[in-house]
Amino acid sequence: MNSVVCISQVPDTESRIKIAADGKHIDEAGLKFIVSPYDEFALEEAIRLKEGKGGDVTVVTFGPDRSAQALRECLARGATKAMHIKGDSVDADSLGVARVLAAAIRTLPHDIVFFGKQGVGTDNGLVGPMVAELLDVPQVNVVTHLEVGDGKLTAHREIEGAEEIVECSLPAVITAQKGLNEPRYASLKGIMAAKKIPIDTRSVADLGLTDSDVFHQRVTFVGLETPAEKSGGRKIDGADPSAAAQEIIKYIREEAKAL
């Protein structure tokens, strides 16, 4: 059972985000980068599969030099191989990223390709299903439980107010939701062992893709803006519960026009 896990490196969720001088990117200076939180569930599931059924877990990322660090963290947790496609992924749109990843995955043994349900920060939730289409394999998105059998898998998928149980053939794409598992931390032994694993570093051209396949943007940021800071509204004292309740009702009726 071989898995590929696509991971993206994103600014730490606690970061203060500043808009860069061009008004179209965020300013990366001083930002701490982490493995996108949903990708951690994806990685953990692949490692557990490997522990149960053997095989490789290859982590793949498309990104600038700094992304190699994210691959190292995944190796330390138990991934067995890593591929880094170097490039300015921020200047590619989701389909561009998906083309790069699909080309990389074609060169790797894969029964299941794991993604996060969305990259935290940009929150697109696009790359996984796009890769599934490019590879012509089935997908199950927003997965909270997974069982892998012979040549097929069964996955629980979260939908509005309910859960679907979907079966599909392998190879397949899974996008991971919180709840799928509890990701482990890297052990000291893992960190040491990871240092010995070489990262297979490639360029977009090495994968047979041209810049226009990848960097022709169908979705472009024309501008970023900071939302108007909410000043905080009216504050009232709730010491008298029924008076407070009446204030709330009045607000809901008059301002929100509800009730």
Place this chain on the structure above:
Amino acid sequence: MPGILVFCETKDGKLKKVSREALSIGRKLAEKTGGDLAAVVVGSQAASLAADAGHYGAKKLYAVESAALDSYTTGQTTAAVKQAVDDFKPSVLLMGGTSNGRDLAPRLAARLGVGVASDVDQLDWTDGKLRARRSIYSGKVFGRVEISGTPAIATTRPNAFSAEVVAGGGAADVVKVSFTPVEVKSKLLETKTPEAGELTIAEADIIVSGGRGLKEAQNFSYIRDLAHAIGGAVGASRATVDAGWIDHQHQVGQTGRVVSPNVYIAAGISGAIQHLAGMSSSKHIIAINKDPEAPIFRVADLGVVGDLFTILPALTEEVKKAKAH
């Protein structure tokens, strides 16, 4: 003619609210492009939605009628909507940002070689291009994006656009789409509905959310009682979900759902940045917290400093009284 096509989903034989919202913003875009607004509905009863779609401005309804489309599978629905796109050749394709919409949009976009903007809360047509606004980095930044390619695809954030009935909007003209089911590699085995009858936070107009201030699982009854009385959905902070007090389906925030209801009531929730990421775009925010310094008050339109265990029951009583009138 640069037409607008909206993939509409149904529930209990009617269009989902988010699909009506997408039709309504689609109609405004169509006024600018000068093209037609059309809906596409799949499933054996597709044509029966003609009047419903017409009310929200659709001139045509592309009906892909096949029993193979009665429950959603990625492969079948992608093929069906692709057929409608090939027939109508829209400039813009919209769909609600539901679980299925967000499953379908990227798959179809990759098939068509076009771009998608996810979960948008504003849409406009300028200089022959679709423009959208998206909230990114936990709501710390708004990104304005331009989507090129034909069709340009966007999924709409539930509740971000209002659903508006068009005066005198007659039924849409039904256009049958010829469709042969494709072979798909996945199948739906079962749908589990844990809390039948409960409203889901994804599309609710009013959400009452509880946090660690509730102290223990059984006290979620304070939240449920109010939600029930007011006709809203039950939300929760991650701390309560992690503690096992309530199911993850209810979690609001960065690793839960992003919601933007008309009214969001947060009780016993501190207002951590990851929670705010999921609810700060709500239209009217009411916070109940005993700590006057709680960060939730910075985004609240109405903040009540006090004990939720006394205020929530009083509020539930007042709501019942108000509803009785």
